Amino acid sequence: MIARTTLAKIHVAKKQLSLDEDSYRAMLRSVGGVESSKDLTSEGAHKVLKHLERCGFTPKNAMHRRPRVATGRAPQIRKIEALLADAGRPWEYLNGMVKRICKVDAIEFCDGEMLGKLIAALQADARRREKR
Template sequence: MSKLARDNRNADIKKIQIARRQLAMSDEDYRAMLWTQARVHSSKDLDHVGRRSVLTYLDRIGFKPAPSKKTARPRRPTPSVDALPLVRRIRAQLISLDRKPDEYADGIAKQMLGDAAPEFFEWCHPRDLHKISQALGVEQNRRGAPTA
C-alpha cells in the first residue's frame, strides 16, 4: 500500500471513529452498522468502497464533521491601492530570495523604521515600501538572486 493510500485510509478511519463518538453510538450499534454497511466487524477491515459506504451512511444519519482545530495562518492585510505595486514587487523579491516569508519584510520594516513601524509591511507608506524594496534589492545582488 502506498503512503498516500495509507494516509487516506487512516484519515477515513479517524473520521469514522469521530462520527461514532459524535453520534454517541454504542459498541453494539457501531458493530451492527459496520456489518450492515460493509460486512465487516472492525473499521480496520474496511476497504475503500466500504469506508465510503460507511461514511456516506454516517453523513445521512447526522454526522457533521467539525472544522479543523488547527490554527490557520494569520491573514495578511490588503494593501492600499497606491501601495499595491510596491507590495507586489516586494513579494516577488522575497520569492527570488529563496521564498522568504512576508515576515522577513516585516522585520526589515521594523529594523528600518524602529518604533514607527507598523505590524505588517503592507501598512507602510509607499516611500517606506520603496526603501524596503531597495534593501531587498541589495540583498538580491549580494546573494546573486535573479532581479527581473
C-alpha cells in the same frame, strides 16, 4: 466562553485534518471533556488546539498572507512579493524588516516612501546573494 477566533481555528483544524463528525466529537470528549466546541473553556480549547497540532494541523497566520494595502501602493507590494519569492523568503521575513527599517508594527502602516526603502533593502539583499 472562548473567543470566536479560537473556535474558528478549531474548526479550520477539523477541516484541514479531514476529521469526520464522529471522530471530531470523540476527540472533543477525550481531550476537552465536552460534547461541543462551544462548551470549551479557554484551557480546554488550548488543549484541543495543541492536540490538533500534534495530529498535523498547521495553523496559518495572517502573517503568511499578502498584506492588504491601498490600491496606489499595490505595485510596490507586488514588487516586494516578487523579491521575497526570488529569495525564497516568507512574509514573516518582511515583518522583521518593517519593524527595523520603517519603525512601524506592520507593512499596512507603511507609506510609499517606506515601501521604497524596503524594496531597496530587498534588492541589495538580492545583489549580495548573486555575488555568492
